Amino acid sequence: MEHIRWPPPARRIKIHVLLPATFLRDVPHLREKTVRASIIARTLSIFRVDNVTIYRDVNDNKWKEDARLLKLLLEYFKTPPYLKKFLFKKCNELKYVGVTPPLKAPSHPEHQLDFSSSFRSALIVKRENKIFAEAGLPKLIEIKNKIKVKHGDLVILKIAKSNNTLYGEVTDSTQIPHYWIYNVSIINNFALLIKKLHNSNNLIVSTSRYGDDIRKIIGGFQEALSNSKNVVLILGSPKEGLKEIFKRFGLDLVQDSDYVVNFIPLQGVKTVRTEEALISTLSIINLLID
Numbered sequence: 001m002e003h004i005r006w007p008p009p010a011r012r013i014k015i016h017v018l019l020p021a022t023f024l025r026d027v028p029h030l031r032e033k034t035v036r037a038s039i040i041a042r043t044l045s046i047f048r049v050d051n052v053t054i055y056r057d058v059n060d061n062k063w064k065e066d067a068r069l070l071k072l073l074l075e076y077f078k079t080p081p082y083l084k085k086f087l088f089k090k091c092n093e094l095k096y097v098g099v100t101p102p103l104k105a106p107s108h109p110e111h112q113l114d115f116s117s118s119f120r121s122a123l124i125v126k127r128e129n130k131i132f133a134e135a136g137l138p139k140l141i142e143i144k145n146k147i148k149v150k151h152g153d154l155v156i157l158k159i160a161k162s163n164n165t166l167y168g169e170v171t172d173s174t175q176i177p178h179y180w181i182y183n184v185s186i187i188n189n190f191a192l193l194i195k196k197l198h199n200s201n202n203l204i205v206s207t208s209r210y211g212d213d214i215r216k217i218i219g220g221f222q223e224a225l226s227n228s229k230n231v232v233l234i235l236g237s238p239k240e241g242l243k244e245i246f247k248r249f250g251l252d253l254v255q256d257s258d259y260v261v262n263f264i265p266l267q268g269v270k271t272v273r274t275e276e277a278l279i280s281t282l283s284i285i286n287l288l289i290d
Contacts (some may be wrong), residue, residue: 007106007178009109013289014050014230015282016202018193020057020237020245021067021186023274031096037070037125038100039183039275041077045105047282048179054186055193057237057245067186068157069093074184079120080137087123087154107181114157118178122168124153133157133168145169156180191249194256203228204258206242207235207281209267210261214284221259222288231289235274239256 019040019195043051049276052074054067072093077100079087088094104110122133125140131149132140147170149155156176157168173180187193197204203224214221225231232258234257238240242260246253254260263281264272272280 008048010177010179011048011050011289013225013228015047015187015285016051016053016197016230016232017044017049017231017236017278018053018055019052019065019070019274020235021070022057022237022239023054023066024070025062025066026238030093031099033069033094035074035100036275037073038077038097040278041074042104043071043102043275043279043282044074045078045103047286049182049282051183051185053193054184055190056188057240057248058191059248063172067125071184071186073097074182077103078105078107078181078184080136083121083123083134085156086134105181106179109136112136117176117178118159118181119171120157120159120168122155122157124149124151124155126151133161135168137166141166141168143168143170175188190245191251194251197232198256200230201228202232204232204234204256205285206257206260207233207247207263207277208242208253208260209262209264209272210241210243212261213265214261214263215265217259218288221261224258225285225289231285233278233285234282235277238274 024036027033027036054070056063056067076084076088076094076097102108107121109117109120120135122135125132125134131143133143133155135141144167149170155170156172158171159166159168194204234242236245243253246256264277264286268283
């Protein structure tokens with residue numbers, strides 16, 4: 001049935017999530033930081049989010065360190081297990097990744113010969129003037145199409161078979177007909193980012209407990225979603241709401257957002273954590289656009 005199809009379909013409307021750099025700052029221990037980042041990674045994947053941007057939400061010098069840790073963890077979780085040992089060195093920041101559940105997204109085959117998707121993330125390996133790739137298969141596979149790649153490049157392959165031999169063709173995520181995994185980036189200039197997003201005709205949705213009650217605007221909101229190609233969902237930090245963050249960078253929350261929405265009306269706790277807000281919000285958006 002359609003609702004349990006695997007791999008899940010790619011979204012017609014792309015979802016872009018903006019997370020504050022200080023998302024993990026209020027958590028004192030690296031183990032809890034790791035678990036919280038894992039929740040975010042799983043939420044992004046569950047709801048088929050295409051892009052996540054970690055934005056600067058404070059004016060101190062520590063934000064870069066905060067952002068780098070969050071990005072490292074999100075990238076580690078999105079990487080298929082068979083590539084982790086090649087792409088990540090042992091470091092203290094990844095000390096507790098073993099306590100988190102596996103992602104099992106479409107980009108993560110369950111076993112070596114799982115071809116539920118014909119695409120694989122792979123690492124280019126050059127040997128004896130031939131181009132091969134480590135793709136989590138029983139042995140390295142040869143690259144057939146002529147394309148400029150170098151040793152150590154991370155690519156996406158389309159896997160095919162010829163004369164009972166597997167080979168790969170380098171492609172890109174736009175050629176994958178189903179959902180793959182999220183991309184991660186960091187942005188320094190929040191105000192410039194918002195301006196660029198507006199100029200690119202995105203639907204900018206800011207989350208706030210002081211926003212419009214989703215129950216009262218759901219009709220118009222769903223219509224706006226259906227007429228959009230890209231939806232940008234912005235979340236505040238554990239310490240501050242988006243009103244304060246927008247004001248800090250010379251923006252106005254209402255004027256610089258297409259919608260400011262309270263997705264959890266009559267919330268039963270005084271404060272909703274960022275990861276909880278993300279789950280709640282994406283579950284509603286998922287219902288409205290699919």
